[in-house]
Amino acid sequence: DSGVTQTPKHLITATGQRVTLRCSPRSGDLSVYWYQQSLDQGLQFLIQYYNGEERAKGNILERFSAQQFPDLHSELNLSSLELGDSALYFCASSVGGGGAKEKLFFGSGTQLSVL
Amino acid sequence: GENVEQHPSTLSVQEGDSAVIKCTYSDSASNYFPWYKQELGKGPQLIIDIRSNVGEKKDQRIAVTLNKTAKHFSLHITETQPEDSAVYFCAASQGTYKYIFGTGTRLKVLA
DSSP states (O other): OOSOEEEOSEEEEOTTOOEEEEEEOOTTOOEEEEEEEOTTSOEEEEEEEETTEEEEEOSOOTTEEEEEOTTSOEEEEEOSOOGGGOEEEEEEEESSSSOTTOOOEEOOOEEEEEO | OOOEEEEOSEEEEETTSOEEEEEEEOOTTOOEEEEEEEOTTSOOEEEEEEETTOSEEEETTEEEEEETTTTEEEEEEOSOOGGGOEEEEEEEBSSGGGOEEOOOEEEEEEO
16 A cells, blocks of 8 residues: 555546546645556656645646645546546655655556547 | 667576576666566565676575676576466666666566
8 A cells, every 4th residue: 555545446427527536645745646547558747836826747638737725635626527538646745845866656546438 | 769679578497407697788877787587476576686796696596797898787596496387577777767667577487
């Protein structure tokens, strides 16, 4: 167990809808990262938050947004969902802001199915 | 752009044999190379990592080698066991948010 908690484990919704994925980082970790894993692709970095502030942005669509709260948990909001958004969404955390000596620990993921 | 190529995409070995997975990266500034194991229904789990100032690192049955000149690194698993069956991902990074992952290798260990 990595110590990173993600809820829900599974989410089934319809096109056009909006969903929220939740992540609690490991105790003491200040950074939260969101990744998308599609069927034929590896892990694609979406966004990083460090201590409540956006730190880095990857291939995140404008329909997606995230935030990190004072208690350091994070939420990823996906809106106007399309079939192609169906994927595994992972949250990861690290101790600091993303330095060369830090390691990334992943949660178990949320499987999103858009029908 | 930055890219990490990983081969093979699938690998089947007999229990007790060795398995080797290879990755090539494009960004010469990358200095940290972790390997993750993802079992069915679980998130990726860090199993070993290596930094650019080291050529080889070993942890029990798992070892990683790095060739900075050629920009490639490899995962070696010896004496494979059925519980080694999983998807393995390599990654290259200059810092955590800049992890570039390979596309994964599905390893199947046949009993």
